[in-house]
Structure formats: C-alpha cells, structure tokens
Amino acid sequence: MTYHFNPSGPDEDISRAISAPRSQNFFPKLRSEILKLAAAYDLSGNRHAAQTVTFAVATAVWRSAATRTQSQMSIRSPFVVLDISPLPHELAEAVAEFAHLASKSDPVLTAFELGQIYSSLLPPADRKSGGVHYTPPHIAGELILQARKQYANFTTGRVLEPSAGGGVLLVSALEELLFYSGIYEEALLIDLPKRLVGLEIDPFAAWLAQIAVDIRLLPLAIRHGLDLPRVVQVTNSLHEVFDEEFDVVLMNPPFGRAKLTAAQREQFARSLFGHANIYGLFLDLGLRAVKSEGIVTALTPTSFLGGEYFKNLRSMLRTGSTIRNISILDTRCGVFEDVQQELVLTTIQKTKSSRPVQVAKVEIDKPQEVVVDVLGEFKLPDDLSAPWLIPRTRDQVNITRGASSLPHRLSDWGYSIKTGPVVWNRFRSLISERPQTDSLPLIWAGCVRPNGIFEWPATTRKGKAWIRLQENQQHFSQKDPCVLLQRTTSREQKRRLVATPLPFSMINNHGAVVIENHVQVLEPTSKEPPVSSAALTAFLNSQTADTVFRCFSGSASVSAYELRALLLPDPKDLGRLEALVADLASSKEIEREIQRLYREE
Missing domain, CATH: 3.40.50.150 (Vaccinia Virus protein VP39)
Known part of the structure; x- marks a missing residue:
C-alpha cells in the first residue's frame, strides 16, 4: 500500500x-x-x-x-x-x-x-x-x-x-x-x-x-x-x-x-x-x-x-x-x-x-x-x-519473509569468522614495497574484488604489498584456506557483501599471508565443511544474500557479529548450488537458485 x-x-x-x-x-x-x-x-x-x-x-x-x-x-x-x-x-x-x-x-x-x-x-x-x-x-x-x-x-x-x-x-x-x-x-x-x-x-x-x-x-x-x-x-x-x-x-x-x-x-x-x-x-x-x-x-x-x-x-x-x-x-x-x-x-x-x-x-x-x-x-x-x-524497499519483502524463518547460520555451514588482525598504521615500519627476508604477502580489502576475484598486490595499495612480522607476531599470519570479505564499504557501493576465496597458491607459494584489519576472514572449522568455500563465495556475492544482509545491517561496515547472524538456508539444501558452482554456471543461474532457497514456503 x-x-x-x-x-x-x-x-x-x-x-x-x-x-x-x-x-x-x-x-x-x-x-x-x-x-x-x-x-x-x-x-x-x-x-x-x-x-x-x-x-x-x-x-x-x-x-x-x-x-x-x-x-x-x-x-x-x-x-x-x-x-x-x-x-x-x-x-x-x-x-x-x-x-x-x-x-x-x-x-x-x-x-x-x-x-x-x-x-x-x-x-x-x-x-x-x-x-x-x-x-x-x-x-x-x-x-x-x-x-x-x-x-x-x-x-x-x-x-x-x-x-x-x-x-x-x-x-x-x-x-x-x-x-x-x-x-x-x-x-x-x-x-x-x-x-x-x-x-x-x-x-x-x-x-x-x-x-x-x-x-x-x-x-x-x-x-x-x-x-x-x-x-x-x-x-x-x-x-x-x-x-x-x-x-x-x-x-x-x-x-x-x-x-x-x-x-x-x-x-x-x-x-x-x-x-x-x-x-x-x-x-x-x-x-x-x-x-x-x-x-x-x-x-x-x-x-x-x-x-x-x-x-x-x-x-x-x-x-x-x-x-x-x-x-x-x-x-x-x-x-x-x-x-x-x-x-x-x-x-x-x-x-x-x-x-x-x-x-x-x-x-x-x-x-x-x-x-x-x-x-x-x-x-x-x-x-x-x-x-x-x-525490508527497505518493496522488492525486498518476499526475500525478507522467506529469510525470517531460516534457523541456520554460518556456523552451521562450517565456518567461523574473525577480523583481519593487522591495523596497518600500527605496523607501518614493517610494511614494504619489495619482499625482505621472511616477508609475507599483506592482504588488503582492495585485494577482494567483485565477483569473487582475488587481486594481489592490491592496485589501491601500491608499495604496500609485503609485511615482515616480528618473532612475537607470527600468530597474526594466516596459514589455512579461507574466504575473504571486505569489512567496510561505501554507501554508494553496489554490493555490501564482496567476497573471494584466498587462493591456495598464495599459501602454497609463501607458506602464509597476513590479513589487514579491513577484511573479514571466514575459516572452515573442519577439513570438509558442509558448504564448500566456492559455494560460500558464490552465495555471498549474490544479490539475494546481499539484500538479506542489508535488511538487518544499518551500517556501511560488515561486522563479524552481523555475519554470524546472517539468516541462511539449511546446508543440506545446497546440493544444486554446489553443482552449479562446480559446473561454472552463469551468475544468473546461481542467482535464481539462491532466490529459490530464500523463497517463502
């Protein structure tokens, strides 16, 4: 009305x-x-x-x-x-x-x-x-x-x-x-x-x-x-x-x-x-x-x-x-x-x-x-x-009604959430343009590009691609596979949720990476989580998931707290989504499937 x-x-x-x-x-x-x-x-x-x-x-x-x-x-x-x-x-x-x-x-x-x-x-x-x-x-x-x-x-x-x-x-x-x-x-x-x-x-x-x-x-x-x-x-x-x-x-x-x-x-x-x-x-x-x-x-x-x-x-x-x-x-x-x-x-x-x-x-x-x-x-x-x-608009109403009854969260999908530990201006002296002995790649929010693309070094952070942690700072490194998500977005940005997997090659080639504070880190809690990192990334990058998130987030930042509260379908119902992602289906096909998962019964 x-x-x-x-x-x-x-x-x-x-x-x-x-x-x-x-x-x-x-x-x-x-x-x-x-x-x-x-x-x-x-x-x-x-x-x-x-x-x-x-x-x-x-x-x-x-x-x-x-x-x-x-x-x-x-x-x-x-x-x-x-x-x-x-x-x-x-x-x-x-x-x-x-x-x-x-x-x-x-x-x-x-x-x-x-x-x-x-x-x-x-x-x-x-x-x-x-x-x-x-x-x-x-x-x-x-x-x-x-x-x-x-x-x-x-x-x-x-x-x-x-x-x-x-x-x-x-x-x-x-x-x-x-x-x-x-x-x-x-x-x-x-x-x-x-x-x-x-x-x-x-x-x-x-x-x-x-x-x-x-x-x-x-x-x-x-x-x-x-x-x-x-x-x-x-x-x-x-x-x-x-x-x-x-x-x-x-x-x-x-x-x-x-x-x-x-x-x-x-x-x-x-x-x-x-x-x-x-x-x-x-x-x-x-x-x-x-x-x-x-x-x-x-x-x-x-x-x-x-x-x-x-x-x-x-x-x-x-x-x-x-x-x-x-x-x-x-x-x-x-x-x-x-x-x-x-x-x-x-x-x-x-x-x-x-x-x-x-x-x-x-x-x-x-x-x-x-x-x-x-x-x-x-x-x-x-x-x-x-x-x-x-809901903020009329076209969000059906998705909101469908999501409201979903009891599952990212923990049910097999993922924990933490924020990148490195606040860059506190580590300024350890960041460099070229690698030094024991340097590790520094992952900025700019490395997380739309549509699941990972870009390193980040074009927005030229000259700040490497960090050399001190001996007592090694716990800041990331040695396991994960999904990366931008933690802060602008009001005008098309998507609030922008995610990409951390490529295995980054860890294989360098042993570990270090993640800056403007990135959220979604880590699997087991070797084979109920939902693959590829499906999770595709899901988070969908317009539907972004809409659900915006409907309870009143801030331009993407907090770990709100990510943990994200209303999600039963992981047992994600078989078709997994198959579409594995078959490199089009973004439209993947979007339709995610819309179906949020459809009000």
Missing part, C-alpha cells in the same frame, strides 16, 4: 500533519544569501558569530510577527549572555527580507529555517560534537503522524521533546495540542508549561526553540490577554531523572559516540553494550519518561537495528514495550545535508501487548510531499537482542 501526504490532497487529517507553504521554495535562496554575506563579513565559523547573526534574524522575524499582530510585545531575552554588534548594512537588508517572508510562513518552517541559519554558521566541529541536525518540517510531520496513528494522547496528555534545539518538533507538537484543544485554547495556553516540555543543552538553541513557540503563540496570547508561557528549559536531558511522566515523547536526538561517567554507565546499563551512542541513550531516556501505553517516536540512524553494540538496546526496547512502526527513509532523501547514515523513524509503545511491526519506506518526493509505501507487517526475532530483519 502506498499513500501520499500532500497539503493539497483530499485527506485533511493527513495534510494537516505535512503541510508546507509556497514560501518554502524561497527560503533556501534567502538563507544562502545570508550565509554568504555572513562569511564575507567574517561572521561565520565560530559560535559568537553564529549567535550574533541568528539573534539578528530571530529578532527581525519577531518584529515582523509583532507588526502583523499589532503587538508591542518585546522578544524574550536570550537564555545566555550575548555580546551583540550591529550587522553590516547589506547583511541587515537580507535579514529583513528573510524576516518578512518568515512572518507570513508556517511557524514550523520558520523554526526550521532559523535553526538552519544557526547550525550552518556554527563551526563544523561544533555541529559534529553536538550532533546538531535540526528536523526538517516534513519529517517532523511524519513523526507526529506516526504517533497519532498509535492513538498518542495529544488531547489531554503531556508531551516531551528532550532534544529541542531549533524547536521544529516542539512547534509541530504544539500544533497538535492546539488542534485538539478546540475552543479551549485559552486553558491550553495557561496549562502549556505542564503540557509541553522541551529540553536542550545548548542555551542559544534552547532560546531559538522557545522563540519559535512564542511566534506561534503570539496571536493567541494577544487574543486572551495572557503572557507567553516558557516551555523550553536549558539542561542536559541525560542528567535528568524521569518517572513515567509523559504521554508522548518526540525526538530527533544527537548522533555519535558518547563518553560516559561511571554513574551514567550504571544509569543506562540496561541498554548499553560496549561503546555508547548518544541516540541510544535518548531512546532509553524516552522509555523512562513515557507513561504506560504512551508513545515514543524518534528519528535516528538505522545502526541500532543490527549492530552488536546495540543488542542490549534492542532487548530493552522490546522489554515492556512494543515496536509499532519502523519507517526507513529513502537514502536519496538527503534529510540532513552532512549526515551520511541511513535514517529511520521508529514508533514505540510502552505496553506489554505484542504484535508484528508495521514497516514502511518513506520518500521525500517533493519539498512539500512525503510518500509512504507501507511494506507490510513483520515479526521481530524471538531473541530480543538479535538483529531485526527489516
């Missing part, structure tokens, strides 16, 4: 969530002009400059909004002390034009554009370390809609946004509260600090979010003679203690690894395994904050769907809660300009009732239109910590 969310469409309820005005088309040009002029006047690339320019823009937008409502109300004071200087005349004119357009635009879009100016002017290092990626309006609308489809209580409930910088999700939630308040908007305005709570660690970003809320509420405050309520607090959400206080939690948390104190590791122990990712901590926080039967919706990378470091998070998300919806964002959407990860919208309900998860593909067809293709319902694995097999 495919459906479109379009503001001009017939479904008022849907269009209300995703609406975007025509002015959206003009904002990028004006924003680009402001950023260009800011750079020309040396007002970009540092936090003070970012605050100076953005404060001027926000103030100008507020004045335009106040003028339109005939209000004398002053803009709220910043939540941080600012040293503000007047803008150059040319830049001030561009800001005034931007403000005039913003005053006539949708408040959610205005919040986004203000946030984009601020984040774009920040130093790249600050954006990265703070995970500053503000939610586009159409994605905020989809998050709201997913929560509403699970009957989230926007009528009388409390809403939390724990990473509220910029205010896009906060204003989107406010629109929901206003819609359901009906004629009781005055009561909502009075009660709003309890009903809508935004938390943000960056004081200036928190102020921006509050200003976005104020702009939306200004006409209501004037109409009812009330002060504008403060709903955004400056705090580190991860330091807060929540006890099932909210009905709805909406979030687009920061991405990236987090360094935790011992106390924080203890606090989030239930969802941690190894390295901590900030967005995983926020998901844990969300389920602590939400009431029984409440809803959490989040925009995050897909890495938690399959990575080993997220196995305790996956288990926690399904212990006392149920995953209601997983919507994969099409990789072509470009949700965030400088984020390369695949992204997902996840809706979780804190309930003991369980049912299959609805899976959808979300595509941004036009700036103002979200296209959602509902792929169906899928059962998550019985092992709560296991990777989730989730």
